[in-house]
Amino acid sequence: MAKLPLEDVRVVDMTIVWAGPYTTALLADLGAEVIRVESTRFYPPITRGFMAHPSEEVIKNQLVWLGGLPDRKIGDRPWNRAPLFNSHARNKLSMTVDLLQPSGKDVLSRLVGMSDVFIENTAMGTMEKLGITYDWLKESRPDIIMVRMPAFGSTGKYSHYRAMGQMVEDVAGHTSLRGYTDMDATGVTSAFTADAGAGVGAAFAVLAALHHRRRTGKGQFVELAMVENFLPYLGEAIMDYNLNGRIRSTLGNRHPYAIQGCYPCMGEDRWVNITIYNDSHWEGFCKVLGNPEWTQD
Numbered sequence: 407m408a409k410l411p412l413e414d415v416r417v418v419d420m421t422i423v424w425a426g427p428y429t430t431a432l433l434a435d436l437g438a439e440v441i442r443v444e445s446t447r448f449y450p451p452i453t454r455g456f457m458a459h460p461s462e463e464v465i466k467n468q469l470v471w472l473g474g475l476p477d478r479k480i481g482d483r484p485w486n487r488a489p490l491f492n493s494h495a496r497n498k499l500s501m502t503v504d505l506l507q508p509s510g511k512d513v514l515s516r517l518v519g520m521s522d523v524f525i526e527n528t529a530m531g532t533m534e535k536l537g538i539t540y541d542w543l544k545e546s547r548p549d550i551i552m553v554r555m556p557a558f559g560s561t562g563k564y565s566h567y568r569a570m571g572q573m574v575e576d577v578a579g580h581t582s583l584r585g586y587t588d589m590d591a592t593g594v595t596s597a598f599t600a601d602a603g604a605g606v607g608a609a610f611a612v613l614a615a616l617h618h619r620r621r622t623g624k625g626q627f628v629e630l631a632m633v634e635n636f637l638p639y640l641g642e643a644i645m646d647y648n649l650n651g652r653i654r655s656t657l658g659n660r661h662p663y664a665i666q667g668c669y670p671c672m673g674e675d676r677w678v679n680i681t682i683y684n685d686s687h688w689e690g691f692c693k694v695l696g697n698p699e700w701t702q703d
Contacts, residue, residue: 410437415616416521418443418514419498420538422450423570424598425632426527426555427494428605433523433612434497441521442500443514455488505536514538519546523612527555527604529568540627549625551615553608559631571601574632583643586658600636607635 415438419430434440444450449458455475457464465478475487486492501517504510518524524543526533533539533554543550557574558564564577575581575597585594608630615626637644643654646662659668665682682688692701 412436412438417523420526424601425604429608431494432609440498454491458485523551553628571598574600585656604632
């Protein structure tokens with residue numbers, strides 16, 4: 407069997423919720439040995455579900471993808487049964503430790519000393535309170551690669567705002583581009599593209615840092631602010647403003663440069679989605695219709 411590209415890499419994973427765990431899931435898929443470091447005192451928010459020991463009533467009423475359990479049954483180890491956790495924790499190892507005790511910090515220090523990458527995406531200030539900084543990590547492993555994923559970076563007036571993907575997208579402007587033209591942003595459904603996008607961006611950053619270390623022997627400290635990582639996903643709207651002075655707004659199910667929409671058909675509640683980007687698509691569309699006269703208008 408072919409060797410996976412990151413089989414010789416060990417990752418210390420102190421991530422929560424989605425963006426960070428998705429980063430380390432991608433690295434584990436590439437063969438890295440990912441070790442989740444979890445607290446013996448605090449339950450990780452959402453990462454393993456909403457609570458360690460949910461009641462049957464809680465499970466019955468929870469959203470399945472967030473905290474519902476298989477067959478709506480608690481089981482003997484409910485903290486291992488949440489579908490979100492089982493999705494992002496694939497191929498990973500796990501350990502627990504009390505980092506508020508000197509002995510716990512010593513355990514983590516020894517683990518860092520035999521690892522290549524350290525990743526965290528907790529709220530700003532959390533790692534600093536624990537004394538886990540890039541300088542502290544380098545004492546155990548001088549060429550360590552540290553990646554942190556704050557929502558809005560570590561400096562500036564937004565730095566200590568806590569956020570997940572939805573809030574990041576609100577600030578970046580994605581929420582203002584979604585929805586129908588006759589509604590305001592309060593009616594727009596939730597989206598968490600920024601979480602998944604941050605996971606992909608951070609995983610790529612790790613690969614780039616590993617490549618850099620193999621060339622130079624030096625580790626790196628990488629800060630990937632989720633909002634900065636997400637802005638390129640809105641590149642079309644940003645460039646349209648910068649180049650043309652146009653401010654995008656909600657488009658519904660239309661497209662600014664194409665024939666696009668969900669159109670009613672004959673019958674009751676029958677619809678068809680059509681997207682036509684260019685002249686060749688239009689010509690093919692007309693041919694399928696039998697070239698009716700109205701298509702020449």
